[in-house]
Amino acid sequence: MAPKVTSQPIGLRHPHRALANRPHPLQGLDHLAITTSYSRGQEICGQSRPADNWYLVVAGSARRYVARPDGRRQIVDLLLPGDFFGCTARDEYDFTVEAISVGTTITSYPRRRVEALADSDPRLAREIRMLVLEAMSRLQAQLLIVGRVTAPEKVGSFLLEMAGRLSPGHPDKVMLPVSRYDIADYLAVSVETVSRSLTDLKHRGVIAFSGTRSVRIVDRDALDDREASRQHDAPGRSNISWRQPLVA
Amino acid sequence: MAPKVTSQPIGLRHPHRALANRPHPLQGLDHLAITTSYSRGQEICGQSRPADNWYLVVAGSARRYVARPDGRRQIVDLLLPGDFFGCTARDEYDFTVEAISVGTTITSYPRRRVEALADSDPRLAREIRMLVLEAMSRLQAQLLIVGRVTAPEKVGSFLLEMAGRLSPGHPDKVMLPVSRYDIADYLAVSVETVSRSLTDLKHRGVIAFSGTRSVRIVDRDALDDREASRQHDAPGRSNISWRQPLVA
DNA sequence: CGCCGCGTTGATGGCAGTCAATTTCAGTGG
């Protein structure tokens, strides 16, 4: 039942991407940390298990999701190098995290020890707070994406989000680490709709492919939020207009 | 432009609901706090304004939302007494918060001062972390609700969520503090769909009304997550089955 | 009384979920 992991710390000499030996978050906790490599689909932490560890992605990617009783799953975070997870208000995880890419490398920190250490090191406490706030920022960004109206809009803003997170330097080249199924469960739409939206965007010349998971953003403006407002001059239903007079 | 608020601290002798003089979060910061009453629809903090304050709801309710360029708005948190907001990773708020109920009372804390204080008081730092984690938990719960398939499911799980947060004691009586429009913008569906879903649930005997905003949950199981899986024996599409063999 | 916020109901078209079939791709073992 327990995930079969190499529970020995790993050298970390050649991490696959990012977070090389450069300074990374939680640098001062290396003596408590255990860095592990996971294979594709391997579980890192599981729903309704004691939340005894906090985690930081070193390389690769992982999906944080909630399994619904009806068999569906809702991905509630896509984790990339530098992303933090596992820190919850409760005693048990209310989600599952699985590695996506091969050679996904993740550092785990014992919660009790780190909390104790944070009580004596304000800088650490502040750093943890920032990591949690960034996780919350990701969650809000996802909610804004999922809350969009049409499926091409969701897929489009998903691509923009991934582009911004994967390669802040080259913002028009996206190497998706996830399958269409993962995108579907992230956006709460069906796989077929994801596929159709992507081909739709391709035919409209908004994006281009070089391989199924390598996307180039051709027309960034068309993917942007402004699209819906400029495309057709229909102003969209606001639900806000009636708010203004109340403030007076 | 600045919200016309009574910027003097208020006595807090008779807060409308909850958080009476009983011990509340951030108790030790009363000397820094400013408690203000807001009227319906009044802005508490605004998008792209410097994030200089953290806030705690004392009484009433508020909506945290993001205004989209096309005029829509997405509510990303419904704030009830005891809820914390305004703590962000960036220097500017990326959302707006408005009071909903009349007499909404909110305590604001100067960010810089509190952060400095947290650096010397680990208990305070830990308490802030817990408040942020609870905000994150609310966000994840909302994402799970918005990610559901049909509109009645979204509305139903919204009612359950509100029931759990509003009155942990009487979990079958829900006094909604929000309008149908707010529910719609919270669930990312149209107002009409919210109304239709509610009447649908009423006709199916799942809920009962005593006034448009007073709901009684009659059949809790029918609102639960299990509904979709038991109703019809269609197992739903999983996207998970194919994961299992990979772990081996 | 009339205005406006709020809530509901009806009619209709378009989009997306579902079922199904096919193709492409990656990994494995011969």
Next chain:
DNA sequence: CCACTGAAATTGACTGCCATCAACGCGGCG
């Protein structure tokens, strides 16, 4: 190197749900 296998991805056909437009009832308030 290639055949084989199963997952990943795409495309098509069809149905049902939901967004949209429209109209109407209700209640508070100036």
